[in-house]
Amino acid sequence: AQTVTQSQPEMSVQEAETVTLSCTYDTSESDYYLFWYKQPPSRQMILVIRQEAYKQQNATENRFSVNFQKAAKSFSLKISDSQLGDAAMYFCAYRRYPHGSSNTGKLIFGQGTTLQVKP
């Protein structure tokens, strides 16, 4: 079974600084998707970034970028120029690549990292 681990329950960063959130996962599959979702105090889960395992290039979305290390099964999120609005809980998630009769969109989430942004 696949698992996702976020070892940092809480992180803090100074406004305008850079912070990296860690995520490791375990899977025996070679094709899959990885995601970072953000959940602010409103509890609405918002997609931050998505990475396909078959792509070697790390995904980037404005101030958010990932460091995807497939061999190490590591998927960290870097937030540059941190803003007060970045304060939230961040979840790393895994999803199998669809194939055959076992197609599913089921997301497997890590435990989350609460990010505090200090002014």
Place this chain on the structure above:
Amino acid sequence: KAGVTQTPRYLIKTRGQQVTLSCSPISGHRSVSWYQQTPGQGLQFLFEYFSETQRNKGNFPGRFSGRQFSNSRSEMNVSTLELGDSALYLCASSLAYQETQYFGPGTRLLVL
């Protein structure tokens, strides 16, 4: 496009009662998934529906059930509520089950 909507947003029930939660996906999305979020267990997958068919089910007791209608709207039902069912229930929709999921604001259920 309007986002995923969930109703009601908040709900208080007592043990033994049953509850029905509703989810309306983004227009054009045919896949709906449900997740339960609690402080102790985190985010756990409940069900996944595509074109009115349940494609996948998480490890939850039979008290948890769901369905999807022809317009892709989905409902989940929890019967004989227990205190441990208190949670945030999140619904997510996607164009198809293999596409990126977009979440609704959730329904917060409190069981007394």
